[in-house]
Amino acid sequence: MAEQGLSAENLAKAESIIACYPERRSALIPLCHLAQAQHGYLTNESMEDIAELVGCSPAEVRGTASFYDMLHTEPVGRYVFAVCTNIACMLAGAYEVLSHAEQHLGIRVGQTTHDGLFTLEEAECLAGCDKAVCVQVNHRFFGPIDSEAFDQLAHDLADGGLAGTVPPHGVLSRVNRSVGMPAKAHAAKAGGGAGGAANGGAANSATALEEAADAAATQAAGGATAGQGSAIGSGS
Amino acid sequence: MITDHPRIVTARMGHEDSYTLARYLATGGYEGLRKALGMTPEQVHDEVNAASLLGRGGAGFPAGRKWSMMREAPTTYLVVNGDESEPATFKDHLLIERVPHQIIEGTIIAAYATGAAAAFIFCRGEFALGLERLTQACNDAYQHGALGGEIFGSGYSLDLVIHPGAGAYICGEETALLESLEGKRGFPRIKPPYFPAAIGLYGQPTAVNNVETIANLPWIVLNTGAAFSALGEGSSAGTRLFALSGHVERPGWYEVEMSKTTFRDLIYDKSLGAGVRGGRELKAFIPGGVSAPWFFPEHLDMGLDQDAVGKAGSMLGSGSVVVMDETACPVRAAWRITRFFQRESCGECTPCREGSGWVEKILRRIEDGFGREEDLELLLDACDNIAPGLSWPPKQTTICVLGSSIPSSIVSGITRFRDEFLLHVKEGGCPFSADEVRHA
Numbered sequence A: 001m002a003e004q005g006l007s008a009e010n011l012a013k014a015e016s017i018i019a020c021y022p023e024r025r026s027a028l029i030p031l032c033h034l035a036q037a038q039h040g041y042l043t044n045e046s047m048e049d050i051a052e053l054v055g056c057s058p059a060e061v062r063g064t065a066s067f068y069d070m071l072h073t074e075p076v077g078r079y080v081f082a083v084c085t086n087i088a089c090m091l092a093g094a095y096e097v098l099s100h101a102e103q104h105l106g107i108r109v110g111q112t113t114h115d116g117l118f119t120l121e122e123a124e125c126l127a128g129c130d131k132a133v134c135v136q137v138n139h140r141f142f143g144p145i146d147s148e149a150f151d152q153l154a155h156d157l158a159d160g161g162l163a164g165t166v167p168p169h170g171v172l173s174r175v176n177r178s179v180g181m182p183a184k185a186h187a188a189k190a191g192g193g194a195g196g197a198a199n200g201g202a203a204n205s206a207t208a209l210e211e212a213a214d215a216a217a218t219q220a221a222g223g224a225t226a227g228q229g230s231a232i233g234s235g236s
Numbered sequence B: 001m002i003t004d005h006p007r008i009v010t011a012r013m014g015h016e017d018s019y020t021l022a023r024y025l026a027t028g029g030y031e032g033l034r035k036a037l038g039m040t041p042e043q044v045h046d047e048v049n050a051a052s053l054l055g056r057g058g059a060g061f062p063a064g065r066k067w068s069m070m071r072e073a074p075t076t077y078l079v080v081n082g083d084e085s086e087p088a089t090f091k092d093h094l095l096i097e098r099v100p101h102q103i104i105e106g107t108i109i110a111a112y113a114t115g116a117a118a119a120f121i122f123c124r125g126e127f128a129l130g131l132e133r134l135t136q137a138c139n140d141a142y143q144h145g146a147l148g149g150e151i152f153g154s155g156y157s158l159d160l161v162i163h164p165g166a167g168a169y170i171c172g173e174e175t176a177l178l179e180s181l182e183g184k185r186g187f188p189r190i191k192p193p194y195f196p197a198a199i200g201l202y203g204q205p206t207a208v209n210n211v212e213t214i215a216n217l218p219w220i221v222l223n224t225g226a227a228f229s230a231l232g233e234g235s236s237a238g239t240r241l242f243a244l245s246g247h248v249e250r251p252g253w254y255e256v257e258m259s260k261t262t263f264r265d266l267i268y269d270k271s272l273g274a275g276v277r278g279g280r281e282l283k284a285f286i287p288g289g290v291s292a293p294w295f296f297p298e299h300l301d302m303g304l305d306q307d308a309v310g311k312a313g314s315m316l317g318s319g320s321v322v323v324m325d326e327t328a329c330p331v332r333a334a335w336r337i338t339r340f341f342q343r344e345s346c347g348e349c350t351p352c353r354e355g356s357g358w359v360e361k362i363l364r365r366i367e368d369g370f371g372r373e374e375d376l377e378l379l380l381d382a383c384d385n386i387a388p389g390l391s392w393p394p395k396q397t398t399i400c401v402l403g404s405s406i407p408s409s410i411v412s413g414i415t416r417f418r419d420e421f422l423l424h425v426k427e428g429g430c431p432f433s434a435d436e437v438r439h440a
Helices: A006-016 A024-039 A043-052 A058-065 A088-091 A094-105 A147-159 A180-187 A203-224 B021-026 B030-036 B042-053 B063-066 B092-096 B099-115 B129-144 B174-181 B213-214 B217-223 B225-229 B263-268 B306-313 B330-344 B350-367 B375-386 B401-405 B407-427
Strands: A079-084 A120-121 A136-138 A138-140 B075-082 B120-122 B159-165 B205-211 B239-247 B252-257 B282-286 B320-326
Touching: A006 A024, A006 A043, A006 B401, A024 A043, A024 A058, A024 B159, A043 A058, A043 A088, A079 A094, A088 A094, A088 B239, A088 B320, A088 B330, A094 A120, A094 A147, A136 A147, A138 B129, A180 B330, B021 B099, B021 B129, B030 B217, B042 B063, B042 B217, B042 B225, B063 B099, B063 B205, B075 B099, B075 B174, B075 B213, B092 B099, B092 B129, B092 B213, B092 B239, B099 B120, B099 B129, B099 B159, B099 B205, B099 B213, B099 B217, B120 B129, B120 B174, B129 B159, B174 B205, B205 B213, B213 B217, B217 B225, B239 B263, B252 B263, B263 B282, B263 B320, B282 B407, B320 B350, B320 B407, B330 B350, B330 B401, B350 B401, B350 B407, B375 B407
Parallel strands: A079 A120, B075 B120, B075 B205, B120 B159, B239 B320
Antiparallel strands: A079 A136, A136 A138, B239 B252, B282 B320
């Protein structure tokens, strides 16, 4: 089942993420996001890979991941609906929308449809209260959403109409860091003078500068983000 | 005009492409940083002290004073708290998506002033678009020479890391945030030390500032701290970004001058909230996130002033105002807020972990029509065990303030709307809604 772990490409990417931090363990959560982007959830094998990469046990990776709502240790649907029902959305009828979503999808909160397309979650406040009822699909915002708008959203997702806006579950940022840590390298060269990172991470820093090419690809992907117009960072 | 004041954090919001480097530079971006680099770190710190800038995350601690508490050490860090999760708060979300360069510029200025070896922006994981924009802005800032070695040809160098969260309200608490940034579960650290300025990230002195606090810094450096503190009144200096939601005609974000603007202005002024939805009666409003005790129509003429709101028994908190009209059920509102705390309690401390569950269950049975008259006293008694005395500010039995925030909505609801709570018991159900609350 080796193919259930991190791909060679992601293992390389993982090293460049780790290089950003003074201590390897700090990369644990970013690496969990990386693994979820590959598989849609955290497979046992990818948690083992992450443990080896950051220097802790697989149980510590699972124990940490299980604390966080966004990290899944079981498979979820390609599209995860998160319907906010917290105070502002509740006042706008969120529970009616959630009940409707259950009927429309034929599942209860926490379940996944048989075809593996949709998972339904009841979310805490998503910070989209000016557009209550606020719904996220794979952490992309939609709102205000009523029952009719929910049906339309589910329809558009199912027929691929939103494929450019909503990547499969697990893909968080489609823009990657394209720069290394030149200040850290600079400080190391200068003998760790004023403002120098004294935490022994400097040795990692040289690895990261080569990432620019892969950022160019993701920048292209960024252009399709959520109907927000031009490509992210078109100013550079 | 109440909206007749400089825009500090929302100046660029009129531009569709406000998040790009090109637009940022075309609107004076990174000029504050250039000016700061020509000053000494102490001079920058002095300007922030002169600005009387209160932290915009929730606790309202003076930003300049926070920096003064940094312990002397060879390595110190700056961490920007962008894990905005207090229910009904969406101002940092807006800033992250719309003006990521302004946050980055402010971060570099703060790192320069505090002598940080590296800076981290902890961005809430659910902000996928925000993470993309911040990451792109970070890449572009390096290309532009605003980050990395020898920033703008000065002797100052800084690396910045955009760090994604993974979904946990508790990570907004600064010591939990640091634990999370170290790759662990988000458990708040035992106090003392009370501030990460003493022992923070990797045990080193760390300044933790909120996104909006940081976004004010370029303006303060460019226009002076005195110009900032000339806005607002007394200790509530400057403008502040408020998130308005619930039963109002125009929910949204509004940057207003602190203290001089009142809750009535924010909720009713045509250029702001434009009144309660459908011309209905105002029943109650939450003045500063769901951790804050509720306010009522008699509080409308109070200014958006940290001290005044504190003296009146609540807080401006995270800068979010939730409006409830006459159709809102106080039991249901208190239940939903309590359910939030129950779900988000990290589980470290018994009063919070167990207490939140018990009061949530009692509120749910009242809302569902299975309550008893004595449940009201039972709720207050349980709350008293979580935050003894039920005073304001609350007393703590827990490591962090999540626990002591639980009683706010319950005590507000029972104190003000006792009759409506009892009506649920008498009628065997909610007089406002036919639906049962969810048993999830």
